Amino acid sequence: MPSGTSLTTIGFDADDTLWHNERFFQLTEARFREMLADQAAGEVVSSRLLEAERRNLARYGFGIKGFVLSMIETALDVTGDAASPQIMRQILDAGREMLEHPVETLPEAKETLEALAGRYRLVLITKGDLFDQERKLAASGLGGFFDAIEIVSDKSAATYERIFTRHGDGPARAMMVGNSLKSDVLPAIAAGSYGVHVPHELIWALEHAEQPAAEPRFRRVARLGEVPGLIAGIG
Incomplete structure (x- = not known):
C-alpha cells in the first residue's frame, strides 16, 4: 500500500x-414517447418527463423506480389524468424490464x-x-x-x-x-x-x-x- x-x-x-446504464433509460424513454404519441409530440413528452424527474429526485431519489414513477406522473399530466390502464401497464412492464436487464x-x-x-x-x-x-x-x-x-x-x-x-x-x-x-x-x-x-x-x-x-x-x-x-x- x-x-x-x-x-x-x-x-x-x-x-x-x-x-x-444510461442507454437503458434512453431506450425506455423512447418507448415512453411512443406510448404517448397520440397525445403529445415526443419532445413535449421528454420535456415533461425531465421536469417530473427533477421535481421527484428529493422524494424518490435516483434509479429506475423513481424513473417509473415519474413516467406515470408524466403520462397522467400529458393526458389530463386520462392515461389508459394499458399505458400504465406498459410503463410498469418497461420498468420491470429495466430492472431485469443483463449487466x-x-x-x-x-x-x-x-x-x-x-x-x-x-x-x-x-x-x-x-x-x-x-x-x-x-x-x-x-x-x-x-x-x-x-x-x-x-x-x-x-x-x-x-x-x-x-x-x-x-x-x-x-x-x-x-x-x-x-x-x-x-x-x-x-x-x-x-x-x-x-x-x-x-x-x-x-x-x-x-x-x-x-x-x-x-x-x-x-x-x-x-x-x-x-x-x-x-x-
Whole structure:
C-alpha cells in the first residue's frame, strides 16, 4: 500500500463508469414517447418527463423506480389524468424490464480494477436504488475487487469526506473516478480529493456540469484503461 502523502484510496462510480446504464433509460424513454404519441409530440413528452424527474429526485431519489414513477406522473399530466390502464401497464412492464436487464460491463473495467486491486483501497461509490445497485454489482462480477461498497442517496462533498475517512486516510489521499462531472468529480474535488472524469457517450440531462479545468486536482482521461497510469504519475 502506498505510504507518505501519496494516494491510498481510489473510489469508483458504477453506472456508466464500470457498466452501461444510461442507454437503458434512453431506450425506455423512447418507448415512453411512443406510448404517448397520440397525445403529445415526443419532445413535449421528454420535456415533461425531465421536469417530473427533477421535481421527484428529493422524494424518490435516483434509479429506475423513481424513473417509473415519474413516467406515470408524466403520462397522467400529458393526458389530463386520462392515461389508459394499458399505458400504465406498459410503463410498469418497461420498468420491470429495466430492472431485469443483463449487466454489460464497459471496456477495460475489469482490467483497470485488476491493475489497482491490492495496491490501493478500492471503494465502489454509487447512488441509486439499493436493491438494483446490489443486483448490478453481483451480476457484473466486479465486486471482489472492492474493499468497500457504498450505495448512497446522493453524492456531495460531505459524502466523499465521510467515505474516504471511513475507508481510507481521508479525502486528501483519495481519488474519485467517474463519468459524471456533477456527481463524481466536482464534489470529490470540493472534499479535497482528486476527481477524474472518464467521459461516457451518454449523460443524463440532470448530470451535466462544466469541466473544472482550473482545479489542480482535476484530471480527465479518454478511457478507463488510462486510470492506472494516471495514478502512477500522481504517486
